[in-house]
Amino acid sequence: MTWSTRGLFRKSDQASPDSSVRGILLQQVSKRLGHAQVLDQINLEVKQGECAVIVGRNGSGKSTLLRILAGILLADTGSIQRTIKGSEKYAVDGLPRVPFTSREYLWEMGRIRGIRPEELRGRIRELSELLYLDTAIDQKLLLLSKGTLQKVNLIQALLAGPGGLLLLDEPLSGLDIPAQEAVVSLLGEWKDEGTCIVTACHEPLLIELLADQVIVLKKGSVLRYWNREDILQAGEPVVCIQSLAPAGEDLANDPSISHQPGVLSLDRDTSLGNAKSWLWDWKVVQQSTDDVLRMILASGGSVVSVQQEESQLHMESLLGGQHPAVHASRGGVTESVDLSSSMDGAGGEAE
Structure with missing residues (x-):
């Protein structure tokens, strides 16, 4: 889902990038x-x-x-x-559960920043819709869940506009998930x-x-x-596909199939008890999904499922100081990543 916030703030309120500003x-x-x-x-x-x-x-x-x-x-x-x-705008601490509704709190925060009333009303409305605040806009902060309170905290930080x-x-x-996607799109x-x-x-x-x-x-x-x-x-997000092919067709050992551009791994799932068909698990990069699906159907197979994207960014590796990319070989064995070309001298050596 793609979100646009271009209409939230007038051009006169927007900052223009300046390469001379550090x-x-x-x-x-x-x-x-x-x-x-x-x-x-x-x-x-x-x-x-x-x-x-x-x-x-x-x-x-x-x-x-x-x-x-x-x-x-x-x-x-x-x-x-x-x-x-x-x-300068920030949402770095948990929002205090003061005895205001979400709308009242956002109004006061906007007025403190000097936003004119007519503009402030529009910004509160647009940002509330963007983050799916819904009826919580008129509920007391004391009654909101942690996730909804976080939405209000983000909106107050975004009221002043870009720059x-x-x-x-x-x-x-x-x-x-929809609110996460909206926030990432807006920040972009x-x-x-x-x-x-x-x-x-x-x-x-x-x-x-x-x-x-x-x-x-x-x-x-x-x-x-x-x-x-x-x-x-770390590469593009991964799409997981399950397909059926006639039993005996070893797709993993057919280079014309397994080595197609965008195919990261192809493994047979032996959990299916049907002797007439074999179940195959594919992992492909996002942009190659349509090509792989067409290839499966053209070869006489059928598509069982297409699952949501999986990130190739490995957070545990990242937190441990290792390279953020995960390079998985066929069969699911994780390979090491050469860090020598990616080190920044300012970072020093990992412990």
Whole structure:
């Protein structure tokens, strides 16, 4: 599903990318909370029109870094330079369950930002529809589920429109699939319009489509930096197809079939007890799906199912400092990835 937010804000409210504007630069930023060293000498540069995604396990320092960028916390040491045109917007903390309805809360947040009433009404309406807020727009925040509360939190961060700096902490967490797709589409358009986006996020959908760089944190330090080229090496999303072919036709050993462009793996599923037919499991890249389906039908086979896309971005590998791409050989055995060509000197060696 493709979403467009082009009509949400007038052109006069939109920022235009400016290559002379650096964005935001962190150098040797450290932070202690109590006796714990939460961040240790973090270096980060995000230019206007770029999206940086911060990943890491619980306690790695992601939320603290976002709060420092938002000005909620002050760094103990290091420097932060902001040369960004436009407003700073963020949804980095859980929304407080104040005794307002969603509409009342969003109205107050918009008026605090100086948005004119007639514009604010339209923005609240459009963003609420985009994120499927539905009847929750007039419900008390105290009664909302975690996912719905997250939608309200995102809307308040987006009210000011594209441009400037946008900070988001797990923006897709708790959202239904249509709302996730809408958020990713909106952020992609705002990025194209020059918004500098920094987000902590663990959903492959956002990382694959938007990330210009991924910063892997571990215990407050940068374990790895990955760039856009590294993310693209993960490849396109995978579509899973099941097909039937006459028994005895070994498709996996027929190079004209198994080696077709876009076919990642082809394996026989022996769970089917029908002796007249064999069941085959295909994994193909998204753009080759139609060609493979035509090939199956042209060869006399039949299609049993076509399942939703699966991401090839392996989050566990990413969190561990390994390359984000997973290269699976035929038969499902995972192969190692050469990291030497993808290392960024700023990231150092993995532990």
